[in-house]
Amino acid sequence: MTLPRMPTGIPGLDEILHGGLIPDSTYLIVGCTGAGKTILSLQWLLDGLRRGEPGLFITLAEPPETVARNVSGFGWNLEGLAILDLSPGQSLPAETGDEYRIFPPSEVEQTPTWQTIYDTITRLQPRRVVIDSVTQLRYLSTDEYQFRKHILHLVNFLNRQRCTTLLTFEPLVLQQETSVALAADGVLQLHAEISAGRVITLRSLSVEKLRGSDFLSGRHPMRITGDGIRLFPHRIETPPDTLPNGERLPFGVAQLDDLMGGGLETHTTTIISGPSGVGKTTLGLQFLLTAAQHGKRAILYTFEESSASILTRARQLGLPVEAPLNAGNLQLVHINPLQLYPDELLHHIRRAVEGEGRQVVMLDSLRGYALAMEQFGLLTAHLQNIVTYLNSRGAITLLVNEIEHLTGELRITELGVSYLVDNLLLLRFAEYSGQVIRVIACLKKRLGSFQPELRRFDIGAGGIQIGEPLSTLRGVLTGVPEHENPPHA
Numbered sequence: 001m002t003l004p005r006m007p008t009g010i011p012g013l014d015e016i017l018h019g020g021l022i023p024d025s026t027y028l029i030v031g032c033t034g035a036g037k038t039i040l041s042l043q044w045l046l047d048g049l050r051r052g053e054p055g056l057f058i059t060l061a062e063p064p065e066t067v068a069r070n071v072s073g074f075g076w077n078l079e080g081l082a083i084l085d086l087s088p089g090q091s092l093p094a095e096t097g098d099e100y101r102i103f104p105p106s107e108v109e110q111t112p113t114w115q116t117i118y119d120t121i122t123r124l125q126p127r128r129v130v131i132d133s134v135t136q137l138r139y140l141s142t143d144e145y146q147f148r149k150h151i152l153h154l155v156n157f158l159n160r161q162r163c164t165t166l167l168t169f170e171p172l173v174l175q176q177e178t179s180v181a182l183a184a185d186g187v188l189q190l191h192a193e194i195s196a197g198r199v200i201t202l203r204s205l206s207v208e209k210l211r212g213s214d215f216l217s218g219r220h221p222m223r224i225t226g227d228g229i230r231l232f233p234h235r236i237e238t239p240p241d242t243l244p245n246g247e248r249l250p251f252g253v254a255q256l257d258d259l260m261g262g263g264l265e266t267h268t269t270t271i272i273s274g275p276s277g278v279g280k281t282t283l284g285l286q287f288l289l290t291a292a293q294h295g296k297r298a299i300l301y302t303f304e305e306s307s308a309s310i311l312t313r314a315r316q317l318g319l320p321v322e323a324p325l326n327a328g329n330l331q332l333v334h335i336n337p338l339q340l341y342p343d344e345l346l347h348h349i350r351r352a353v354e355g356e357g358r359q360v361v362m363l364d365s366l367r368g369y370a371l372a373m374e375q376f377g378l379l380t381a382h383l384q385n386i387v388t389y390l391n392s393r394g395a396i397t398l399l400v401n402e403i404e405h406l407t408g409e410l411r412i413t414e415l416g417v418s419y420l421v422d423n424l425l426l427l428r429f430a431e432y433s434g435q436v437i438r439v440i441a442c443l444k445k446r447l448g449s450f451q452p453e454l455r456r457f458d459i460g461a462g463g464i465q466i467g468e469p470l471s472t473l474r475g476v477l478t479g480v481p482e483h484e485n486p487p488h489a
Contacts, residue, residue, distance in 0.1 A: 003212055006164055009047025010040065012231030016207060016216045021186070025211070026155045026165040028134075028181060030174055031190030036203065036224055037168040038062075040190070041130040042071055042078075043228045044166065048128040049080050056126035058084045058117060060136035074228050084120050086113055086136075113140055114150050121161055129158060133168040138177065148179050155183045185211040191219065200338070205231055221341035221376075232343040237388040240267070248448070249360075249396060251283075252290030255466035259442055261450045264423060266359075268447060269387045269397040271418060274427030276402055278438055279459050281305065283427070284362050284398045285314055285321075286464055291360045291396070292324035298360035299331045299352050301345075303368025307332035317463050331358075337371045342382040345369075349386065353393050361390055362398040366417065380417055387420050422446035427457060432473070440466065 005020035014020045021027065031037045045055040059067060064083045071078075114137075121129065131137075134151065141147035158165045167184070174181060181187055187208040195202050204219040218234045250263035257263050264270055264287065272280045281302075288298040302310060310332060314321045324330035331352075335345070352358040363369055366383075373379045383399075390397045399421065418424060424444040430437050440457035442450045456467030474484045 007047065007051075008044050009050070010043055010229050010231065012220065012233050013205075013229075015233045016205070016220055016231060017210065018213055018215055021164055022210075022212055023164050024159055024162045025185035026158055026163075026167065026183075027186040027188060028174070028184045029166050029168045029188050029190065030171050030208075031168075032171060032192060035190035035192040036222070036229055037190060038067070038132055039071065039074075039224060040229050041132055041166050041168060042067075042076065043074075045081060045128050045130055046076055046078075053127040054080075054082070054124065055128040056082045056084060056121065056124055056130070058086060058120075058129070058131045060086045060088075060113075060131070061133055063087045074226065076228075082124055082126065084117070086116065088136075113137070114154070117154065118157060121158070121163065125161070126163060129163045129165040131165070131167050133170065134180070135168075135170045135173045138173055144177070148177065151177075151180055152183050159185075181209065184209070190222070221343050223341075223344075232341055232347050234343045235346070235385070235389075237385050237392065239388050240392040246447075249287070249291050249294060249296065251287050252293070253286065253464050253466055255455065255468075256440075256464070259440070259451045259453060259455060259466065260423075260425075261445060261448045264396050265447045266394045266396055267391050268422040269391060269399065269420065270423035270425060271399045271401050271421045272425045272427065273401040274403055275429060278427040278429060279457065279464075280400045280402070280427055281310060281364050282313070282317065282319075282459055283425070283440075283464065284364065284400055285310065285319065287398065288330060288360055288362060289319060289321065289324060292327075292329035293320075295329075296359045297329050297331075297357050298324075298362070299333065299356075299358045300362045300364060301333050301335055301349075302364045303335055303337045303371070304365060305334075307334045316461075317459065318461055319463055331356075335368075337368045342373050342376050342385075346382075346386055346389065350389070353390070353395060359394070360396045360398070363400065365400040365402050367402050380420065383417055384420055439470065 003022050005014075005017075006023045007014055007020045008017070029037045029040060042057065045057055048055045057067070062070075064085050067083070068078055117131070137151070138147050141150060169180070171189070189206050189208055191202075191204045191206065193202050194200070203222040203224065205222050206219045207215045207217070216233050216235065220234050221232045223230050223232075247266045248263045249266075250257045251260065272284055274280050285300065288300060291298050300310070311321055321330065333348075349361060353361070369383070370379045373382050376382065387397060401417075422444075423446065424442065426441050426443055428439045428441070430439050438457040438459070439454055441454045442452070451469075453469040453471075454473075455469055458465045458467070472484055473482065475482050
């Protein structure tokens with residue numbers, strides 16, 4: 001039997017909870033000071049008001065005026081939301097305008113706090129309730145036993161009243177009061193940590209418990225935006241069961257397409273690997289432009305070089321960027337990896353693929369992407385998620401990878417991700433006859449045939465030129481080639 005769900009109104013959270021909260025249940029929202037507990041709770045209450053579900057906000061820490069001021073930056077209107085003020089040391093007037101209804105301490109101070117909560121809920125019959133924070137109730141109790149007794153009775157009362165309730169809690173107190181977590185139907189933990197490597201606050205949400213339902217596990221990146229909280233679910237993508245349909249797109253350079261057996265297939269991922277300045281981005285852009293000419297919509301995410309710089313260089317090389325840009329078939333997006341969560345990037349890619357119909361996606365480069373991944377686990381795990389998703393959607397994916405060494409020992413990547421891809425294109429500098437030349441080779445192509453040849457690779461005013469096979473040279477990949485049959489003196 002499928003349980004009914006209550007939407008939260010918080011972008012991304014319903015997907016994490018597989019549809020939303022289960023009604024008539026009580027949930028703990030756990031987090032340290034500044035983690036976003038109050039913002040999340042009020043955002044959920046206001047969504048209920050929009051759905052015609054009356055809400056009650058019980059504040060034990062801050063007076064209502066302070067709460068209203070703190071959320072005014074989100075443009076939220078608390079009109080229609082009942083607020084029970086049990087904060088300490090406040091004496092608010094009974095009439096405070098029409099923005100929200102307040103029950104000042106003067107009306108309830110003669111009655112014990114716990115009974116006031118019961119009486120107010122019984123009288124107002126709200127569908128959504130927030131108590132912020134239950135930690136304050138712990139301080140009002142004479143001992144741990146009394147607190148546990150009161151809180152367990154409160155949870156049972158709220159569920160009988162058919163209230164869906166959020167109780168905010170401090171993590172240290174919850175560690176001491178594990179019985180509260182046992183009584184609650186769900187536990188959502190908000191994390192706010194300073195990253196030593198990035199010197200910023202990294203926010204995330206994890207579901208520790210959700211009685212009666214499965215959920216997306218792991219830590220889900222969270223942002224507090226100008227509209228409130230937004231979550232980026234950490235999905236584990238599953239590979240497709242069907243085989244690729246065999247559609248192939250060319251690079252638009254005859255000799256290169258001959259080398260690659262006609263081009264690149266849909267449902268595949270290609271690494272373009274080489275040292276800085278060898279032409280990786282230009283080669284990838286050449287493919288994107290040709291794809292746009294074939295009616296495909298392409299997007300390039302650049303982590304390092306600006307979009308303007310890439311386009312300026314493309315125009316200098318005579319690459320036809322204007323028409324696809326104007327038609328919307330080509331888009332360049334510059335992303336600062338220091339301000340991006342990995343699941344946030346996947347969210348942007350999903351929106352581009354599913355919402356805008358982008359069929360060719362390029363990430364430039366993996367080094368910038370790795371910088372974004374530094375605090376969020378292994379690069380390969382996040383990259384595999386992106387590759388699996390794009391392959392399942394039938395996209396063609398290009399990953400630009402920078403190699404530190406210009407010549408010498410051959411490495412496809414220095415990040416250990418080559419096993420994830422279907423095709424490997426290697427660009428290399430080599431010293432020959434007193435000149436530095438560029439060399440290109442295809443080292444792997446999972447679908448279809450390719451030419452296992454080394455060819456000269458040049459970039460000039462006419463764009464990309466591919467030379468004939470370097471059949472008379474050996475040791476090209478070392479960076480210092482020699483003639484196979486050197487002429488006699």
